[in-house]
Amino acid sequence: MVATLAAAGEETPGVGRPESGPCGVLNMIEIDNVTKVYKMGDTELAALGGVTLTIADGEMVAVMGASGSGKSTLMNVLGCLDVPTSGRYILDGEDVGKLPDNRLANIRNTKIGFVFQTYNLLPRLTALGNVELALMYGDSRNRRQRAVDALERVGLGDRVKHRPTELSGGQQQRVGIARALVKNPGILLADEPTGNLDSRSGDEVMRILHELHAEGITVIIVTHETDIAEHANRTITMRDGLVVGDESHAVPSTSNGL
Amino acid sequence: MRPLDVLRTALWSLGSNKLRSGLTLLGIIIGVTAVIALMTIGRGVQQGITSRIESQGANLxxxxxxxxSSGGVSGGQGSGSSLTLEDAFALVDPVFAxxxxxxxxQIATNAQIVAGRENTNAQVIGITPEYGLVRNAVIETGRLVSSGDxxxxxQVAVLSASVSEELFGLLSPVxxxxxxxxxxxxVVGILEDNNVGFGQSNQVLIPITTAYYRLASQRTAQGGISVQSINVEATSQEDMSTAELEIATILRLRHRITGDDDFVISSQQGLIETLNETTTALVLFLGTVAGISLFVGGIGVMNIMLVSVTERTREIGIRKAIGAKRRDILFQFITEAVILTMSGGVIGLILGLSFGPILNGRAVLGPRPIETGFSLDIAIIALVVSGAIGLLSGIYPALRAARMHPIDALRYE
Structure with a gap:
């Protein structure tokens, strides 16, 4: 399972599905012929119709597609929020396709950080409280300090006591990122992270995602904006529940992105 | 999730909707207060009855x-006239008893008592000096009937305080x-009123011989002086049953009984038990009524928890997305419900208890002062029951929350 080696480097994995490469970077995500079928009464709706994909550790991938293309469903499956109807999903060497609810929760807690389009912060908690929340359900040693560190890392060291309503959209999204990264996850899943933001805040959010990527975190961004997708070094395009395009490209440097 | 975090999260959630939590709390508080107040009052009544009966004399x-029975119609207990004064004296026997x-x-009859222009009806009891000892009769002033009498x-009489007051007002009747x-x-003395709560408190005590010769001369078929009852004090609580056996043996011998006894021996214990049964039934009834209000409070908690789960669907989704297990969500909501009902239980307990001292010794619901009795078990019951109500009313909403699918919960608007 872990044997497949990915094409090396953060910059340019091979076009298409990365095969074994020289540098020995492990695959973070391997999905094999994954389907997701929703039953609505008598009719069955295939949101994913057999997706096969490999994402190496440390990649920065954009998943593009129109609404209804299945990119959100893919995101949910990748994030262990949902289980595939069929097919295999190996995350960080572990087959997670058939795991019980509790184990999935554990994986979400330790390996995956979510960044949502609508931030999804708890309105009555402070920024610090929201970040600490992520540590509440797992290893909670040094919780306060780690949460403060995470907030400082996204540039909100002076906003820890603010509630979401007292923060701008960009700041709220940065709290969301801090909440995702405070657990030191291997993967950051961002679902339209800049969808609700003005371009300046959006650039700031993208800059932080780039930094995290540079630190070795696998970043997966779901978006329908091409200029956001250009930040990634690989773009996976989806349509009707299938992967229709998978291309790698050179990444503009972080400074260019701003 | 650490227990402290569970607790803190629950308190935070409850605190973020104070009015609603408060109103829900109120339902539980009222229920618990009612249960506690009624139970302490019921317990007080029970203790009062027991202590008053026991104050009449211990080990009686x-x-x-x-x-x-004449023509198949029973005259009821005590209607016969088989006991004599001699029977009573025969019971004083250090060897056989x-x-x-x-x-x-004692010989008792009802009579009109007149003093000057005043008159009243009272139970006139012919007694021996032992009455004072056996029945714990307390003399306020003067003396009791003596052997000389x-x-x-x-023709001497000891008036109970109430008779004395009716006939002589504040003057001393001695x-x-x-x-x-x-x-x-x-009049040679005044007797403190007995407070048994049943039977008359209007009493006049006179020598038993005087009662027999002057007021109520009733003889048995054999010509003995008939008495209405004989009060016997056993040497100790443990000897009650032995004493009962001794009395029965002596009387059976004296009455030459081969078949059914022509006398009945009863004890205070029996009386206390009977009364306790009655009051227990009453307390249970009151407790049930109060329990219903507690139950309604529990329904209120459940209702609010269901609303709260629906309202916080998104929060549940967020928590699940960042790694909360079903168990974490389950505990969170159950803890909220239990905190709600337990704190309602504590406040209700305090309120219910404070009713005790307020009501205690006061005639609120009738001529007789209410007594209250509290013990730890009532407090424990109140807390355990309110906790259990929280658990029961919280478990279904919490299960609903825990079973939510993270994606559906996150999308909920």
Whole structure:
């Protein structure tokens, strides 16, 4: 399972599905012929119709597609929020396709950080409280300090006591990122992270995602904006529940992105 | 999730909707207060009855004639006239009845008592000096009937405080004369009212011989002086049953009984038990009524928890997305419900308890002062029950929350 080696480097994995490469970077995500079928009464709706994909550790991938293309469903499956109807999903060497609810929760807690389009912060908690929340359900040693560190890392060291309503959209999204990264996850899943933001805040959010990527975190961004997708070094395009395009490209440097 | 975090999260959630939490709390508080107040009052009534009965004399046995029956109609217990004064004296027997400490026979009748222009009705009881000891009769002023009075058939009377007050007001009656059924009696003492709560408190005590010869001369078929009851004090609580056996043996021998006894022995214990059964039934009934209000409070908690789960669907989704397990969500909501009901239980307990001292010794619901009795078990019951209600009413909403699918929950608007 872990044997497949990915094409090396953060910059340019091979076009298409990365095969074994020289540098020995492990695959973070391997999905094999994954389907997701929703039953609505008598009719069955295939949101994913057999997706096969490999994402190496440390990649920065954009998943593009129109609404209804299945990119959100893919995101949910990748994030262990949902289980595939069929097919295999190996995350960080572990087959997670058939795991019980509790184990999935554990994986979400330790390996995956979510960044949502609508931030999804708890309105009555402070920024610090929201970040600490992520540590509440797992290893909670040094919780306060780690949460403060995470907030400082996204540039909100002076906003820890603010509630979401007292923060701008960009700041709220940065709290969301801090909440995702405070657990030191291997993967950051961002679902339209800049969808609700003005371009300046959006650039700031993208800059932080780039930094995290540079630190070795696998970043997966779901978006329908091409200029956001250009930040990634690989773009996976989806349509009707299938992967229709998978291309790698050179990444503009972080400074260019701003 | 650490227990402290569970607790803190629950408190935070409850605190973020204070009005709603408060109103829900109120339902539980009222229920618990009602239960506690009624239970302490019920317990107080029970303790009051027990202590009043026991204040009449400890380790007391009552011997009464068996029932007569004429033409198949039973006259009821005590209607016969089989017991005599001699029977009573025969019970004072250190050899055959070592468990009997003292014996006090009595003849009672109702009569009109007149003093000057005042008159009242009272129970006139012919007694021996042992009455004071056996029945714990307390003399306020003057003296009780003496042996000399018995021998001389003296026409002396001891009035109970209530009779004295009715006839003489605040004046001291000692030395005054009263007429009982037309006969002159000199008042020699005042007896403290008995507070049994049943039977008369209007009492006049006179020598038993005087009662027999002057007021109620009833003889048995054999010609003995008939008495209505014999009060027997056993040497100790443990000797009660032995004493009962000794009394039965002596009386059976004296009455030459081969078949059914012509007397009945009853004890205070039996009386206390009977009364306790009655009051327990009453307390249970009241408790059930109060329990219903607690139950309604529990429904309120469940209702609010269901609303809260629906309202916080998104929060549940967020928590699940960042790694909360079903168990974490389950515990969170159950903890909220339990905190709600437990704190309602504590506040209700305090309120219910404070009703105790307020009501205690006051005649709120009738002429007799209410007594309250509290013990730890009531507090424990209140807390356990309110906790259990929280658990029961919280478990279904919490299960609903825990079973939510993270994606659906996150999308909920």
């Amino acid at each position: 046995l009552f011997v009464q004639p068996g029932s007569t 070592p468990s009997i400490k003292a014996v006090s026979p 018995i021998l001389a058939n003296s 030395g005054q004369t009263v007429r009982i059924s037309g006969r002159q009696f000199t």
